[in-house]
Amino acid sequence: MNYQNTLAFAQEQDRQDPLYYFRDRFYFPQVNGQDAIYFCGNSLGLQPKSAQMYIDNEMYKWANLAVEGHFKGEEPWFNYHELLAAGAARVVGAKESEVVVMNQLTVNLHLMLVSFYRPQGKRFKIITEGGAFPSDQYALETQTKFHGYNPDEAIIELFPKEGEHTLRTEDILQSIKEHGDELALVMMGGINYYTGQVFDMEAITKAGHEAGAFVGFDLAHAAGNVLLKLHDWDVDFAVWCTYKYLNSGPGGTSGVFVHERFGNDTDLPRFAGWWGHDAGERFKMQKGFKPMPGAAGWQLSNSQILPMAVHRASLQLFDEAGGMEVLRAKSEKLTGYLEYLINDVPVGKDVLEMITPQDPQARGSQISLLVKQNSRLLFDKLMEAGIIVDYREPNVIRIAPTPLYNSFEEVYRFSEILHECLEGVK
Structure with a gap:
């Protein structure tokens, strides 16, 4: 897939995504009065709105x-x-x-x-x-x-x-x-x-x-x-x-x-x-x-x-979403877009290193970043900016865009905020 580092590209992918409206079937936590960008489904998935009825x-x-x-x-x-x-x-x-x-x-x-x-x-x-x-x-x-x-x-x-x-x-x-x-x-x-x-x-x-x-x-x-x-x-x-x-x-x-x-x-x-x-x-x-x-x-x-x-x-x-084949197809595109945008952030391996395999078949809905400078500070700044991700000792941030409720635009917004936060922790 030929990715582009533009908001218009991300929004177009969401328009073409048959799973996009499943995000409306979940509750999102609030940060600063707005829906958080929740990339932590590898730790705790969001609550389906139908759960209460069941x-x-x-x-x-x-x-x-x-x-x-x-x-x-x-x-x-x-x-x-x-x-x-x-x-x-x-x-x-x-x-x-x-x-x-x-x-x-x-x-x-x-x-x-x-x-x-x-x-x-x-x-x-x-x-x-x-x-x-x-x-x-x-x-x-x-x-x-x-x-x-x-x-x-x-x-x-x-x-x-x-x-x-x-x-x-x-x-x-x-x-x-x-x-x-x-x-x-x-x-x-x-x-x-x-x-x-x-x-x-x-x-x-x-x-x-x-x-x-x-x-x-x-x-x-x-x-x-x-x-x-x-x-x-x-x-x-x-x-x-x-x-x-x-x-x-x-x-x-x-x-x-x-x-x-x-x-x-x-x-x-x-x-x-x-x-x-x-x-x-x-x-x-x-x-x-x-x-x-x-x-x-x-x-x-x-x-x-x-x-x-x-x-x-x-x-x-x-x-309802069509099963694991449909979800996996979106997952590979979504995680691939995340990888592309992270690689487009202008920092070297002395700051960030991706430790997740590049082969889409060898990874799930997760990118793990080894953060070599001020890792906890970077994590805290991401959280304050409304990005909910996961921190694992000693210095890894795990980012998990989930196909049932995450969007391409969220991935794009994340990359923008990651770039801003990196500037703030130098």
């Missing part, structure tokens, strides 16, 4: 039906989670039976590790990305300790080459091959939260399986952001949150993918709970766990109705 429906049932809301009225709570499965499956490229919405992300990660981290003999090691999001680090660390291993010996962290900011796919695959006979699990983020790098999940899964290991992904920054084909890629398991690109509220519910190869495997170890038991026999209150088929058999407790209601509102918007 919550109100469940509050009405609670007020008028109380406990009977589990079984009476439209959409009883007993099987409310089933209303989310098809939409969630479309987002991550799965079969409906392979997906369940439940709990929160790190809880679900631990549940998956119970089933898919099964060290035996010399095959006890885990490959993961170096500097993964802390929850993933802590989960892997404590799981290896739980099995009696030293995390420093059991966890192999992969870091970029000296002078580089992102991992090379060939290095990931080579490490899997090198450690193959010791490898129990490959567990990585689908997207690195810090750099915005999208990992080649298909190639990593294939290599992990060839080495005899299970393969899983934390899709916190990937679900609702990039095209995923978990079933076709033969991924064993995945987990994700819903409060980032999936716009489902702070502390929102989480999603789980379990490939259909394991959906009815009753011999696979798991931690069981009431809601994962056969629904037809659940209220017999008897001993002897009999799992629901598919991913639903990993449920523990009854559904979180209010967070799920918000998630349902958001999933409806994804379907």
Whole structure:
């Protein structure tokens, strides 16, 4: 695409954008009495205006039906989670039976590790990305300790080459091959939260399986952001949150993918709970766990109705927008425009360095800037000017234009304000 650094170009792109009016379906925070330019969907997505209606429906049932809301009225709570499965499956490229919405992300990660981290003999090691999001680090660390291993010996962290900011796919695959006979699990983020790098999940899964290991992904920054084909890629398991690109509220519910190869495997170890038991026999209150088929058999407790209601509102918007292919197409253009405009800002790499891959296929809706001078001051000035972005220690500003509610004009305005703020922090 031939970008131009003009307001007229940005406004013309918005006029041609079939998704432009979806921004009217969200609430924007106010800064200085005006809508903020909100480029922080990789941390917390905006609130869909329809979320209140979905919550109100469940509050009405609670007020008028109380406990009977589990079984009476439209959409009883007993099987409310089933209303989310098809939409969630479309987002991550799965079969409906392979997906369940439940709990929160790190809880679900631990549940998956119970089933898919099964060290035996010399095959006890885990490959993961170096500097993964802390929850993933802590989960892997404590799981290896739980099995009696030293995390420093059991966890192999992969870091970029000296002078580089992102991992090379060939290095990931080579490490899997090198450690193959010791490898129990490959567990990585689908997207690195810090750099915005999208990992080649298909190639990593294939290599992990060839080495005899299970393969899983934390899709916190990937679900609702990039095209995923978990079933076709033969991924064993995945987990994700819903409060980032999936716009489902702070502390929102989480999603789980379990490939259909394991959906009815009753011999696979798991931690069981009431809601994962056969629904037809659940209220017999008897001993002897009999799992629901598919991913639903990993449920523990009854559904979180209010967070799920918000998630349902958001999933409806994804379907109305035409699904992930449509959203991803705009995302690549929007993020590409952001990259073009940042590169047009007249500063050198001694001030700003983009650490996100330039290849559109290797990044999501995010550009991470390494700010080498007065990084916190620059961030503060952007926020004061009505640009809501994200700061990560020690000196990275993450900018995430989101296709459902951000515009090309906002990207253009951001570049103008970035230039002004850079002048003010020299």
